Amino acid sequence: MRALLLVLLALATAVAQVAVAPFFPVLGAVAEFPVVALMLLAIFAGPHAVMIAFPILVLFLGFSTNVEFEWLVLAYLPLLPCAAWIQRQRAIPQSPYALVLVMGVAAGVWARGALSVVAVASGASPTFGAVITDILLPGMAFDAVVLSVLYAICWYIGWPVRSLELEDAGYGP
Amino acid sequence: MLIFSRYTYWAGAMVALAVLLAVVGRAGLLDPVQDVFLRATGPLEEGVSSAFRPVANFFSNVRDLDRLEQENRRLLSENESLRNENAALRGDSERLREIEEALGYVGADPTTEQLAAGVLSRIQGPLTRELRIDRGTDHGVSEGNPVLSVRGTLIGTVIEALPGSSFVRLLTDSRSSVAAQVRGSPADGIAKGDGGALSFALVEGDVNIGDTVVTSGLGGTYPPDVRIGEVTAVLGDSQDPFPTVRLQTTVRISTTRTVLVMISFTPARFEVED
Incomplete structure (x- = not known):
């Protein structure tokens, strides 16, 4: 049942990325639903759920968007370990919402940056300033808003926040 | 960096999977699978798009209101000149067809x-x-x-x-x-x-x-x-x-x-x- 739910979530995310996100660009940036979905899954369902959902999501996204699988892995793979690392940093406010915001925005910057590099490698020639002002900054604002709204919904439902460290979550060696 | 080491096996497996999919994809072996996936999800994508398109249209129109007004004025003035041009071109086209027929020209x-x-x-x-x-x-x-x-x-x-x-x-x-x-x-x-x-x-x-x-x-x-x-x-x-x-x-x-x-x-x- 849990696996089926993860497959459905991956499918919904892939469909939303091509059927919803392009309709609502903000200053040229579109929502990165894969980042948002993986981040909320990590926080509210634990790292193990992300580890299962990730390859399914990459497969579905690759089919839907026609982006090569290796680039999708490059864009989204560091999300979970980096989020866990950020969660460990005591300098960052440890309220769950602040953590989700920092982790989500950082993951969004990485994913957009990586996909921009892929586009440049394929022939695009944007200026560095354009990548910052037209892609990364609007994307950060967009991710923060989308994450905040979805986080509020999950929090209202009453789902508990999980640790992202594997041993804490019970899946460590 | 201990935290990264705990994800090493999983990250390694994902990279290996990505390499495998890249190789198989480059060989075109995934195309039939992709086609089946896209055929299956097509109606779902279409349904979701149809639901969100009117909302997107509304926001797009609001955002572009000034530009659309200017464009409308410009298009109205262009419309008249294009109608006149079109009438002249129809005449030219008819004349060209007659000449081609007369010369036996077969072009595609x-x-x-x-x-x-x-x-x-x-x-x-x-x-x-x-x-x-x-x-x-x-x-x-x-x-x-x-x-x-x-x-x-x-x-x-x-x-x-x-x-x-x-x-x-x-x-x-x-x-x-x-x-x-x-x-x-x-x-x-x-x-x-x-x-x-x-x-x-x-x-x-x-x-x-x-x-x-x-x-x-x-x-x-x-x-x-x-x-x-x-x-x-x-x-x-x-x-x-x-x-x-x-x-x-x-x-x-x-x-x-x-x-x-x-x-x-x-x-x-x-x-x-x-």
Whole structure:
């Protein structure tokens, strides 16, 4: 049942990325639903759920968007370990919402940056300033808003926040 | 860095999976699977898109209200002159047909066979703009076919054709570039996307606001004389080797539902960098 739910979530995310996100660009940036979905899954369902959902999501996204699988892995793979690392940093406010915001925005910057590099490698020639002002900054604002709204919904439902460290979550060696 | 080591096995497995999928995908072995997936999810994507399209239209119209008003005024004035021009061209066309018949001329424009296709989804990422359409190799679509709006404006190229659907790279994608020229003028250059808008780069010759830019056909990637857009701004001074020229297409890609694929046009050379 849990696996089926993860497959459905991956499918919904892939469909939303091509059927919803392009309709609502903000200053040229579109929502990165894969980042948002993986981040909320990590926080509210634990790292193990992300580890299962990730390859399914990459497969579905690759089919839907026609982006090569290796680039999708490059864009989204560091999300979970980096989020866990950020969660460990005591300098960052440890309220769950602040953590989700920092982790989500950082993951969004990485994913957009990586996909921009892929586009440049394929022939695009944007200026560095354009990548910052037209892609990364609007994307950060967009991710923060989308994450905040979805986080509020999950929090209202009453789902508990999980640790992202594997041993804490019970899946460590 | 201990935290990273705990994810090592999983990350390694994902990288291995990515390499495997990349190799299998490059060999084309995943195309049938992708086609089945896209056929299965197509109705779902279409349904979700249909639900969100009116909302997107509303926001798009609100955002573009000023521009649409100006455009409306300009189009009204253009309409009258185009009607007059059209009447004159009809006369010319009829005369040309009579002359061709008299001379026994048999000509066929290889670029005129067009196939209507519905837009299934839009794929928008950093610097990238693509569409997926509901026609593929089963319907005669092949990679490199130019894609037009229903009014005949160039909007992109088919970059991957699956049996039941195809992916189209739009002109506004920052990886797109088209050899172009100003209609009725020797000025030429490269029409390029920047991930959202169009520009006319490396222009040689005089360009003025309002000029119509069409494909030049150079390189054989696109047929000649297909409309791309109109010049909306010419920036720069006499010291600049090339002016910065902005183009505006009349096609609203964000809400386009039907496109035309020039299935009879085969590009002289077609390569898509991955």
